[in-house]
Amino acid sequence: MLLKMAFRNLWRRRFRTGITLVALGGSFALLLFFVALTEGSHQLMIDLAIRMQAGHVVIQAPEFQKERSLELRVTDPEDLLATLGPLPDGWVVTRRIFTTGLLRSADGSVMLDNLMAVDPVNERKVSDVGRKLVRGAWLDAGAPGILIGEKAARLLKVDVGDKVVVSCSGLTQKVEERFLVAGIFRVGGEADRGTAMIDLARGQVLLGMGDAVSQLAFFMPPDDSFAAARTLRSKLAGRPVAVLHWQEALPVLTQLLWVDDISMQVFIFIILVIVAAGILNTVLMSVMERTRELGILKSLGMKPWAVFRLVLTESLMLGLLAVAVGAALGLPLVHHFGEVGIDPLALTGGEVMEMEGIAFTDRIHPVLLAGSGMVLTAVVLVMTLLSALWPALRAKRILPVKALRQM
Amino acid sequence: MESTMTKPIVELRDVHKEYRQGKLEVMAVNGVDLTIQAGEFTAICGPSGSGKTTLLNLIGCLDTPTKGGIRVGGEDVSRLSDSALADLRLRRIGFVFQAYNLVPVLTAFENVELVLALQGVPAAQRKKRVLAILEEVGLLDLRDRRPMDMSGGQQQRVAVARAVVADPQLVLADEPTANLDSHTGAALLQMMADLNREHQVTFLFSTHDPMVMDFSRRIVRIVDGRIASDESKTHGAGDRSPSGDRSTVAEEA
Ligand SMILES: Nc1ncnc2c1ncn2[C@@H]1O[C@H](COP(=O)(O)OP(=O)(O)O)[C@@H](O)[C@H]1O
């Protein structure tokens, strides 16, 4: 009977209830979308950063994280991999050397702040560069090919098949070698100028590294990464290497995601405060208008706490309807953009977002995690109840004598 | 029937109620002693502002006296909590107000049912009793109407049905006919007189309507919060018209 009354009271004021529902439901839909967009962009950032600079889990020399120098190397990568045994299905491991250098042609030169020597077979499977070649082809094992960025190619006035010279510091001496441009990529941002890739075997010879590499990068289904880091760490205990999860290997990214999470929470909080103010206003108005009616109920013998519950029930109903409306608006929105993606340039107003030399130009696909959806729903409902608390207390305190005298 | 009239349902001893509005003090009820027995059909009469509503609110446990003692059904109500008072109102007292005061979102049926629902009576039993009482007051056909779709007389009969459905010891009616035309008022009074005679429902009215006084068997006059006179008639309620006439009068309401 209380439910019936609560529902009819909302229905009686359906215009106002409708406006409240649209406002609350709209806010909830906005929250859902915003949370999904943030999650989607985080997944994208993590994915790109991992592909370019690390792996879900990486093995490298203990000090390499502090100083990316050639000396800080993994000297026996094959032995390490043998110790680990066969990798689980769906895992990829790629060997990399990171260094810096200078790239020259007859027409100019560019600084390479990220010259990578990579295992061509496995790097191909995970590399973002491999997916974003605009001309030419991927590296051939053992061949003197080099992949350079579009900006570098323009500055050097070279194209696929042209000669370029790489000069850099090897492990023991300065070295220089000719390469043929195998492919030109466009990943966006600084990487298109300062990143280049050569074949691992050639790199090892050129740099005097022997069998050593800078990093073994493991790729796997993202959810496995924490467990994988633990397993690798225990299997390689005692070896002079560090096993890092990407959150440790990419501290700047981790920090950025953390800051972004906080700003998202602040945004959610602001929206929720607005939502709470809306509910407070609606419920308070409805209590004030019905002072007389609530007075009648009390005079007939409804207990003060029952009146309190009646108002809370009504608010909770409003909250549930708002969540339903919000889900009906927000979920299809998330789903639609989850499918087609959103151009990040549209979000930043044409500016390419770049972090640590990685540009985020790929389309962002919003994803709503079940957990986030449930937490948001719970938070909105709790907020609804909290903001209805004061009006409900007012309703509980209505004096029937006074209420009935108001004509 | 005379035997039931010896049990006091309400006892007021030297009851005062003072209102304070800023510096102004109004003694709305000023030393009232009053006893109401079961089965009475009594009117408290007095001009506007004489303290009738205040007195009824005190008796109905909606308000507390500044001084004096009130017993309802033998129980001293001055020491009860808000919640206990609500329970006492729910189980022992029925209310009919001047302005009908039905719950607007509920139908006639549901308005009457509400009291039983608050009492925790199971749905099936509620339905039986509500239908019976609605038939008694001639509103069976209007049971699904909302208050705003009913005339004043019809609403007030729903209010009476709501007041009596749970067999209260006492029904308090504050100027129940004040907003009705005399014809409708007479029909309503006749209905209450019938309920009083046939089901021994105790009624206490406040009024300045001579017709209500006509119907009443006992008339308590109050002036400025004090009882000025208290007289009982040998006949009153419902004696004027045989019960066979009730339905015809009721339908005009
Ligand atoms: N809440 C209140 N505050 C101040 N004065 C009140 C209040 N209620 C009633 N009164 C005063 O008490 C007196 C009695 O009022 P009331 O019981 O309503 O009389 P009646 O019902 O006979 O018209 C009046 O003078 C009225 O102004």
Ligand SMILES: [Mg+2]
């Ligand atoms: Mg009055």
